Amino acid sequence: xxxxxxxxxxxxxxxxxxxxxxxxxxxxxxxxxxxxxxxxxxxxxxxxxxxxxxxxxxxxxxxxxxxxxxxxxxxxxxxxxxxxxxxxxxxxxxxxxxxxxxxxxxxxxxxxxxxxxxxxxxxxxxxxxxxxxxxxxxxxxxxxxxxxxxxxxxxxxxxxxxxxxxxxxxxxxxxxxxxxxxxxxxxxxxxxxxxxxxxxxxxxxxxxxxxxxxxxxxxxxxxxxxxxxxxxxxxxxxxxxxxxxxxxxxxxxxxxxxxxxxxxxxxxxxxxxxxxxx
Numbered sequence: 001x002x003x004x005x006x007x008x009x010x011x012x013x014x015x016x017x018x019x020x021x022x023x024x025x026x027x028x029x030x031x032x033x034x035x036x037x038x039x040x041x042x043x044x045x046x047x048x049x050x051x052x053x054x055x056x057x058x059x060x061x062x063x064x065x066x067x068x069x070x071x072x073x074x075x076x077x078x079x080x081x082x083x084x085x086x087x088x089x090x091x092x093x094x095x096x097x098x099x100x101x102x103x104x105x106x107x108x109x110x111x112x113x114x115x116x117x118x119x120x121x122x123x124x125x126x127x128x129x130x131x132x133x134x135x136x137x138x139x140x141x142x143x144x145x146x147x148x149x150x151x152x153x154x155x156x157x158x159x160x161x162x163x164x165x166x167x168x169x170x171x172x173x174x175x176x177x178x179x180x181x182x183x184x185x186x187x188x189x190x191x192x193x194x195x196x197x198x199x200x201x202x203x204x205x206x207x208x209x210x211x212x213x214x215x216x217x218x219x220x221x222x223x224x225x226x227x228x229x230x231x232x233x234x235x236x237x238x239x240x241x242x243x244x245x246x247x248x249x250x251x252x253x254x255x256x257x258x259x260x261x262x263x264x265x266x267x268x269x270x271x272x273x274x275x276x277x278x
């Protein structure tokens with residue numbers, strides 16, 4: 001027979017061993033706190049959504065499965081391993097740990113040397129186009145994302161992974177900021193979540209490009225398209241076709257390059273489709 005005092009002590013230790021707030025599905029899916037990854041942090045309980053910032057950028061905040069408020073934070077590729085902090089509107093700070101992740105190198109041969117070392121005229125064009133795209137990435141709209149487990153925009157083999165250190169004709173350039181799908185030209189590209197088209201263009205490096213705002217700093221960018229089937233201001237449903245795969249811009253062949261940005265930080269899209277590899 002178990003004595004009441006013994007039972008009380010056993011229940012106390014059991015409660016102490018449980019987390020104060022059990023993790024939900026979104027946390028288990030997205031919490032990959034490495035450079036180029038995503039950190040999910042539980043926030044203080046309150047009636048309305050808390051507001052938080054990371055590196056002076058507003059971050060995505062949702063209530064996870066009706067249980068708790070969470071901040072979903074994009075971590076820049078250049079972030080050092082160690083402790084980082086987010087700032088809350090009440091002046092408090094919450095810390096999280098960033099672990100290590102190795103990104104291999106990729107060597108690519110391009111026939112057009114201008115895509116490796118552009119001349120001054122092309123450099124001026126590139127600067128103008130870059131500012132357009134950076135402005136789109138900085139957008140933070142109040143809408144709630146329709147889904148955070150994103151759909152694959154195309155069905156196909158994953159080719160070049162996010163974060164690869166890239167060498168074009170032997171010269172090192174910026175790391176790979178998205179995820180590539182090896183699919184034929186003309187393959188329809190579908191919105192991985194509902195959103196608003198906020199930018200379309202035909203760019204020197206990216207070719208025909210579409211930006212979609214899914215809400216609260218969650219932005220998708222699709223480039224190297226052969227056709228664009230939407231225009232700025234269009235509201236897209238999840239799964240709606242926005243264009244077709246191509247090889248425009250700096251591309252060695254038909255494929256889709258898909259970027260995902262959080263709080264103006266490009267992060268690994270594989271995290272959002274359950275394909276992340278540590």
